[in-house]
Amino acid sequence: MSRVYLTKVYNRTENIGCLHPLGIMYLAGMLRDRQPGKHEIKLHDMILRREQADVALPQLLAWEPDIVGFSCMTHEA
Structure with missing residues (x-):
């Protein structure tokens, strides 16, 4: 199981x-x-928690995932 x-x-x-x-x-x-x-x-919403990467990264690493996906957008035209 991944x-x-x-x-x-x-x-x-x-x-x-x-x-x-x-x-x-x-x-x-x-x-x-x-x-x-x-x-x-595992889903993690950094916006809801208002977390910066320095807070979220240790949680990610502690879970030891096989695959990591990031959702990000740009609002440029």
């Missing part, structure tokens, strides 16, 4: 509010539906 850690990255320079982390939720749902029992999945 351990998958999906996180939505916090960007303190933008104030767009707190939105559901749909991207990582869709990925987690797809993995659970299409490959049941093959992955242990």
Whole structure:
């Protein structure tokens, strides 16, 4: 069983509010539906927790994931 850690990255320079982390939720749902029992999945929303990388990184490393995914966006035209 692989351990998958999906996180939505916090960007303190933008104030767009707190939105559901749909991207990582869709990925987690797809993995659970299409490959049941093959992955242990952990979701981490740094925006909701207002965590910087120096706080979130030790939590990620302590969980010892096999796969790490980051959700990040740009609002540039």
